[in-house]
Amino acid sequence: xSTAIDLAEVPLRQLNQVLHDxxxxxxxxxxxxxxxxxxxGITTNVTVExxxxxxxxxxxxxxxxxxxxxxxxxxxxxxxxxxxTVRTTGNASMSAAATGCGGLVVIEGDAGAxxxxxxxxxxxxxxxxxxxxxxxxxxxxxxxxxGDAGADLGDSIYEAVLYVRGEVESLxxxxxxxxMRPEHLAAVRHLLQAxxxxxxxxxxxxxxxxxxxxxxxxxxxxxxxxxxxxAVK
Amino acid sequence: xxxxxxxxxxxxxxxEDLGRLTADMIHEVRDRGxxxxxxxxxxxxxxxxxRITVLADGPQxxxxxxxxxxxxxxxxxVSVRPLHDHAVFETTGDGRxxxxxxxxxxxxxxxxxxxxxxxxxxxxxxxxxxxxxxxxATRTGTHAVAHTRMATESAVTANGxxxxxxxSDTCLVHNGSLSNHNQLRLRLEQRGESxxxxxxxxxxxxxVSWRLGSGDSLEQALQRALTDLDGFYTFAIGTVDGFAIxxxxxxxxxxxxxxxxxxxxxxxxxxxxxxxxxxxxxEVWEPEPARVYTWSLAA
Numbered sequence: 001x002s003t004a005i006d007l008a009e010v011p012l013r014q015l016n017q018v019l020h021d022x023x024x025x026x027x028x029x030x031x032x033x034x035x036x037x038x039x040x041g042i043t044t045n046v047t048v049e050x051x052x053x054x055x056x057x058x059x060x061x062x063x064x065x066x067x068x069x070x071x072x073x074x075x076x077x078x079x080x081x082x083x084x085t086v087r088t089t090g091n092a093s094m095s096a097a098a099t100g101c102g103g104l105v106v107i108e109g110d111a112g113a114x115x116x117x118x119x120x121x122x123x124x125x126x127x128x129x130x131x132x133x134x135x136x137x138x139x140x141x142x143x144x145x146x147g148d149a150g151a152d153l154g155d156s157i158y159e160a161v162l163y164v165r166g167e168v169e170s171l172x173x174x175x176x177x178x179x180m181r182p183e184h185l186a187a188v189r190h191l192l193q194a195x196x197x198x199x200x201x202x203x204x205x206x207x208x209x210x211x212x213x214x215x216x217x218x219x220x221x222x223x224x225x226x227x228x229x230x231a232v233k
Numbered sequence: 234x235x236x237x238x239x240x241x242x243x244x245x246x247x248x249e250d251l252g253r254l255t256a257d258m259i260h261e262v263r264d265r266g267x268x269x270x271x272x273x274x275x276x277x278x279x280x281x282x283x284r285i286t287v288l289a290d291g292p293q294x295x296x297x298x299x300x301x302x303x304x305x306x307x308x309x310x311v312s313v314r315p316l317h318d319h320a321v322f323e324t325t326g327d328g329r330x331x332x333x334x335x336x337x338x339x340x341x342x343x344x345x346x347x348x349x350x351x352x353x354x355x356x357x358x359x360x361x362x363x364x365x366x367x368x369x370a371t372r373t374g375t376h377a378v379a380h381t382r383m384a385t386e387s388a389v390t391a392n393g394x395x396x397x398x399x400x401s402d403t404c405l406v407h408n409g410s411l412s413n414h415n416q417l418r419l420r421l422e423q424r425g426e427s428x429x430x431x432x433x434x435x436x437x438x439x440x441v442s443w444r445l446g447s448g449d450s451l452e453q454a455l456q457r458a459l460t461d462l463d464g465f466y467t468f469a470i471g472t473v474d475g476f477a478i479x480x481x482x483x484x485x486x487x488x489x490x491x492x493x494x495x496x497x498x499x500x501x502x503x504x505x506x507x508x509x510x511x512x513x514x515x516e517v518w519e520p521e522p523a524r525v526y527t528w529s530l531a532a
Binding site: 033034035036052053054055056072074075090091093094112113131132 | 261484489503506507
């Protein structure tokens, strides 16, 4: 039995306070009408279903629990998500899952520009296509795209892993295609399963960092340490 | 930041409600800028008459004397309808000539727009106040564009508010900032365009008017704008019978579009669209970077 909260009658802050105060349980958010910051900062294992489209920063700073938007989501969906699950059944605007540190973000439709920008460990699964500059400066985590990717995918990428089934318009600086080894097929299979999406892992290509743009080269770590040790003497 | 909205009514269904729907949309984006606001509506005029909307930010001039002076210039009847700090002149004479005369001879007023279909109002202060003061909710017509401003490129004054219009029945609202507007302003002035502010967005409006005046279609004018304008922008543009959206290739500035059989609406934020009639069945999408979107009543 879930609790219904109607945003046509209840102010946004009151909604978020109720969600913050709850230890568990289900909540249905009615009449979101593009409101910003719906279900932000959830820290307990609640399940929130939003009946309609939301504006900016829905489920931002999401720590645990599940938020499902039955509609489209505006810019910054699940920005800085730490863990838990956020899903939108429609499209997401720009900067979806930006800087996300963990958890799972599922976008059943398309995502706009800069999807997964600066992602730091979040897993993102997009049922449709993503816009330009996806995974810009992406540091860790996985981005799975069942459709196409726009221009400059993975520009200045660090160690995040990108899987795209469709066409990639162009790759950004220091992003290259890499071999799909068995562990990558397994990873895609796992992520699709978690996102409740059906596709064949073998149809995906993997993209990641060529590691030519790091100012700190991991391969040089022994030399760096040796130099440092020498300087102390 | 700034908020922009545009509403283009493809069918007559909601044309009696154009102003009310636009006022509701403006209300939803007032959090994006409350320095000032402006709105242009199209489609309530008749083709034989040119309307010239002007703004006097300070002391109000003798509007009747101004109308008499315009009659002498245009050799045509000129009526005038004051509305707070605005006035709307109506004439069968040459609107472009009237605009230039007013700019050259009336230092204390701004010419906001001219054309057979456009009326344009702008003011400093809360966007809802603008809607109330100029009776937006009662306006009818085919399309409207409006703006709530958080100023970055020029002073917070009524004449620095959007929409900007320099050519007949053409206006533009802008979220963003242009970086080559000074150079472009000079080029356009050399080609006969005239400007009344130092605002970057007025230059964009002047650019579009210049291209349309040079024979480009709205589509062609905006394709060329992608080459000639440098900076960040999401534009919504209204013409006598058309509506357009353009975003720069990076598209940092937000935009969302919804379309039904009856209307096209765009805004910086979905919440401005969320209450429009029939929105539940609308197709909703984000305009792609560097892609020209146009709609026409003529089509």
